[in-house]
Amino acid sequence: MPTEKSARLQLIADTALALLVERGMRGLTHRAVDEAAGLPLGSTSNHARTRAALLEAAVRRLAEREAEVLTPTEMPGPEAGPDTLADALALAVHRSLADQRELLIARYELALEATRRPELRKIYDEAGQQFRAPLIAMMTAAGSAEPQRHALSLLGWIEGTLFVHAAGAAHGKPAGPEELRAGVRELLRGMLGA
Structure with a gap:
């Protein structure tokens, strides 16, 4: 059961993510989080003293929320075959586009900020x-001759698909599950020679 302090930090991080979507990086301030979360002024500073600490809390919460896109029972094990892996990845991408578009926008804001802030x-x-380590393990188990490179290529396809449908040329037109499944299967066939 979360403590009051951890629940407050979660509220702050969730509010920070929402503000990144709504206002961008420039609109994310301690005061803005307090106001948007309905917290007394200074509350965000008590939990995340600096801007760097606030951004860190947002990144960590983003990872927690993105990890929820597949339940543990839906996550294929390393021994999963290419079709099972393709089905799970297509489902995750589809859910991200259909249910978590806002998180994708927040992630892009944080990714760009991370290019300017080494910490x-x-x-x-x-x-x-x-997200990367399990994918490398699955590619290894699937028989990839170069599992790290193939996992990175697969991540590149996933990230590109997410971006093009969340913020790029196909903005607002999420790909359907079958289209995504076909794309992942084609990519895996090319990599695995299956």
């Missing part, structure tokens, strides 16, 4: 490792 880059990359 945030480190936290952003660490948070992303929870």
